[in-house]
Amino acid sequence: MNQPNRQRAELAVIVLFIIIISILVWNITPYTSMPPRVEPVTESAPSPSPTAKTPADEQWKHGKELFKSNCASCHNPKVAQTGPALMGVARRWEDAGSYQGKTGKQWLYAWIKDWHEPVGAKYPYAVTIQNYSPSEMNMFPTLKDEDIDAILHYVEASQAGQPVAMH
Ligand code: HEC
Structure with a gap:
């Protein structure tokens, strides 16, 4: 390789190197410049889901309130009391x-x-169930x-390890 060719080759390598660096920098900058814009999104996106009230949470809360104020004096989801344990009750009636x-x-x-209506x-x-208890x-x-539906949802949720209302 003679001198001018060698210089040209070196120049080509340098130019190529600069091009590669530019491409890398071009590709990296959008990401490195993004975190300030991305972080609030990634941080705020998952955080509302555990704390935000989803329709299911609202239904569970509504069901719990209704169950405690109307049913818990005679029923427990898991334990038979004056009335039968209510867990799985929707399934029992559906199967009937x-x-x-x-x-x-x-x-x-x-x-x-x-x-009185179904009886x-x-x-x-x-x-059959009317004969469960003299009460x-x-x-x-x-x-x-x-x-x-909310009461039944609450009752079934007790199965999933959620707190069960005791009276
Ligand atoms: C005063 C007591 C009392 C209250 C309050 C009460 N129940 Fe009952 N419940 C019973 C008894 C007793 C039975 C069993 C039927 C019978 O012996 O007449 C029963 C049966 C049931 C059954 C049928 C159970 C089965 O295994 O199929 C359901 C469903 C039910 N109750 C839901 C409720 C809901 C929901 C509430 C609240 C909104 C409620 N009960 C409030 C006493 C009560």
Whole structure:
């Protein structure tokens, strides 16, 4: 290799080196300049989820309040008291099946609002459970289906290790 060619080759290497460095710097700068903008996003994004009220949390809280004020005097989710342990109750009524055009779940809503209705209609499961205790269950005609769903959600959540309301 003669002298001018060698110089050209060295120059080419230097130019290439500069190009590579520029590419690297170009690629890195957007990231290195980003943290101030990215950090608040990555820090604030996960933090609301544990603390923020999701619809499920709201339903659980609503269910807990209703359960404590209306049901806990006779029921515990896990322990039979005056009334049966309520855990799995929606499943029991669903499994009991449809009757006179209503699903087991609809009969469950009806039972909680006024147990006379499914018993009067002779829904077999209701007739059986009515003999559970000599005591009678209270009636809750003001509870809406959503309220009952919240109570049942709360009762089932106790299974997942969440606090259970004792009275
Ligand atoms: C005064 C006591 C009392 C209160 C208060 C009460 N229950 Fe009951 N509940 C009973 C009894 C007793 C039974 C069993 C049926 C029977 O013996 O007549 C029962 C049965 C049930 C059943 C059927 C259980 C099964 O295994 O299928 C459900 C569901 C139920 N109660 C839900 C509720 C809910 C929800 C509340 C609150 C909104 C509530 N109860 C409040 C006494 C009560």
